Amino acid sequence: MKYHRIPDETVRRLPVxxxxxLFLSDHKQNxxxxxxxxxxxxxxxxxxxxxxxxxxxxxxGVGYDIRKLIRQxxxxxxxxxxxxxALVGAGNLGSAILAYPGFRMYGFDIAAAFDNDPKKIGxxxxxxxxxxxSSLRTLERRKISLAIIAVPRDAAQQTADALVxxxxxxxxxxxxxxxxxxxxxKVITIDIAMELARLPYYI
Amino acid sequence: MKYHRIPDETVRRLPVxxxxxLFLSDHKQNxxxxxxxxxxxxxxxxxxxxxxxxxxxxxxGVGYDIRKLIRQxxxxxxxxxxxxxALVGAGNLGSAILAYPGFRMYGFDIAAAFDNDPKKIGxxxxxxxxxxxSSLRTLERRKISLAIIAVPRDAAQQTADALVxxxxxxxxxxxxxxxxxxxxxKVITIDIAMELARLPYYI
Numbered sequence: 135m136k137y138h139r140i141p142d143e144t145v146r147r148l149p150v151x152x153x154x155x156l157f158l159s160d161h162k163q164n165x166x167x168x169x170x171x172x173x174x175x176x177x178x179x180x181x182x183x184x185x186x187x188x189x190x191x192x193x194x195g196v197g198y199d200i201r202k203l204i205r206q207x208x209x210x211x212x213x214x215x216x217x218x219x220a221l222v223g224a225g226n227l228g229s230a231i232l233a234y235p236g237f238r239m240y241g242f243d244i245a246a247a248f249d250n251d252p253k254k255i256g257x258x259x260x261x262x263x264x265x266x267x268s269s270l271r272t273l274e275r276r277k278i279s280l281a282i283i284a285v286p287r288d289a290a291q292q293t294a295d296a297l298v299x300x301x302x303x304x305x306x307x308x309x310x311x312x313x314x315x316x317x318x319x320k321v322i323t324i325d326i327a328m329e330l331a332r333l334p335y336y337i
Numbered sequence: 338m339k340y341h342r343i344p345d346e347t348v349r350r351l352p353v354x355x356x357x358x359l360f361l362s363d364h365k366q367n368x369x370x371x372x373x374x375x376x377x378x379x380x381x382x383x384x385x386x387x388x389x390x391x392x393x394x395x396x397x398g399v400g401y402d403i404r405k406l407i408r409q410x411x412x413x414x415x416x417x418x419x420x421x422x423a424l425v426g427a428g429n430l431g432s433a434i435l436a437y438p439g440f441r442m443y444g445f446d447i448a449a450a451f452d453n454d455p456k457k458i459g460x461x462x463x464x465x466x467x468x469x470x471s472s473l474r475t476l477e478r479r480k481i482s483l484a485i486i487a488v489p490r491d492a493a494q495q496t497a498d499a500l501v502x503x504x505x506x507x508x509x510x511x512x513x514x515x516x517x518x519x520x521x522x523k524v525i526t527i528d529i530a531m532e533l534a535r536l537p538y539y540i
Contacts (some may be wrong), residue, residue, distance in 0.1 A: 140538075156539055157515055175345050182421055188400040212537035219533065222406065227433035235490065236513035236530035247394050289353075293382065304536030306529075310439035320539035322532060327439035329527055331352040333483055333507035334415035335343075336523035 477504035
């Protein structure tokens with residue numbers, strides 16, 4: 135693992151900026167931090183501070199060059215090259231993820247999918263063939279270092295353990311369980327209920 | 338809509354703290370901001386600053402009272418009362434959301450689900466009967482003011498429009514589309530690919 139000098143909080147916001155900028159790049163060439171702030175609901179001084187981490191500074195009266203910012207953020211996030219990811223768990227959630235149209239925008243390729251259900255193994259969803267979970271060990275050879283966990287809660291930790299053993303370096307976990315992994319493996323958990331928990335504040 | 342004095346960025350982090358504290362409350366009574374910081378990967382000065390918005394201060398040498406903090410954050414986020422939410426779209430993703438076990442932890446009740454597919458209408462998933470999308474207008478009478486959009490991308494905006502018309506005040510949007518709504522309605526979009534986009538930085 136390389137040396138990380140950007141705070142986790144900034145790494146959390148960079149994809150939010152990137153997403154907004156990718157939308158904006160269809161219509162505009164430049165944007166001020168204030169207008170970007172309005173567009174993505176992060177305050178503008180925070181945006182300027184985050185951008186300063188990778189040396190992006192706007193031109194007074196003109197703002198930031200959107201395409202240049204996109205390149206800089208992608209480079210910073212290690213998204214300039216495309217990444218292959220594996221999905222584990224081809225149930226309802228896993229099937230929805232395989233059909234999700236948004237991965238290509240960030241250069242991701244869901245290159246493999248696994249399940250332990252003989253009825254699912256061998257089937258294809260969105261051109262990805264479901265493989266037997268016992269084939270996880272092939273991931274390293276196939277240069278797949280990211281994985282998405284979409285298995286039932288009780289199977290989440292053992293799935294994470296198997297992924298770590300298979301050389302995976304980053305895990306996106308959709309189970310509501312808090313899974314543990316060695317420090318060298320980054321785990322991000324998406325808790326759907328936790329996201330919903332932000333809404334009542336505003337109503 | 339009430340007057341909001343807490344920055345959106347803090348509202349974004351409060352559920353993260355709440356989630357960590359709910360896990361910790363099974364094992365511990367008090368925690369320092371530093372230990373909480375380690376547990377949830379947010380830096381400790383940020384945590385202290387966020388907590389100061391609602392007057393939570395730790396005791397030197399003892400830290401914060403976990404149960405008290407949970408009550409304060411829930412109150413701040415308007416989670417002290419339970420909330421009913423509706424799901425629109427009972428496909429793979431919607432079915433996974435209906436089966437998701439984590440909502441109750443935050444006091445949410447997925448009280449209704451809608452689809453436009455006659456084959457799905459009338460079926461039950463996790464004790465919730467799928468209703469015809471044309472019944473969305475019953476939401477206000479049923480005091481359901483939150484909604485989750487899990488429809489295909491092309492149907493996302495019209496679904497949001499119909500939800501706004503039905504009196505919904507907060508929307509959790511899972512489609513990769515940027516949907517628009519009147520200012521009085523809060524929209525939070527979960528972009529699965531954007532979450533995955535944080536991982537390559539760490540590998």
